[in-house]
Amino acid sequence: MKIEMQRVNEDYLFEAKGKSGVPILIDNTVNGVSKGASPMELLLMGVGGCSAIDVIHILKKQRQEITHYSIEVDGNREVVKEAKPFKTINVHITLEGNITPEKAIRAAELSFEKYCSVSITLEKSVIVNYEITLNSVKIV
Template structure:
């Protein structure tokens, strides 16, 4: 793959069950095992990634017509353990979007369903990767 296609983060242990992820631009994000502090768990980060990817796609398409007056996105699912191990099922991405009641707002509403579908079917790298089941290779060193 080319350098243009490479995406990466680095993660450093801060203490038992608590880590800091850093992106190549210097952004930092606290990650934890969950339930004890404000850090996001890895599963929550997966949900954030799905929501963020879809939201960006839909926002970039609809905002060409009108700025939303409300733009909320939710993702939920069930964490299960079965013969395949721990995993998420029943993932649902929901958009709650409102535009002004004018011509531009109606134009944005008109493209909203198609924008959501395009994000799902081909634009969102995160949900496409999850749905297609891309293998993850684990290494030491």
């Protein structure tokens, strides 16, 4: 897997593209107005996107009817030398539809423990927690 990045302006704005060719803007979000996501935001988006694709795929295979899916990913950072890596990442999945709670729980377990390459890549250095709300009821 490979990506390419090109600097767009005289500061920190970059345009990144992967195999799909879809451009993603990356910028320094610390000072002033940002025109793109920060690298750390992109990491959280990667965790969220990877697990969302897994969970939806698993539930669709089980013929579960998903009428709404949203995800919130929050990272807690710590200072290590001059860097601020994530110490924990908390994922909150919100599902609505005709979905069996046990199947939703199992889909998330499979994603985070077996299929999600992003969270599995991070698991040696970051604790990834998740919770699920199904039809307005917290089930995990």
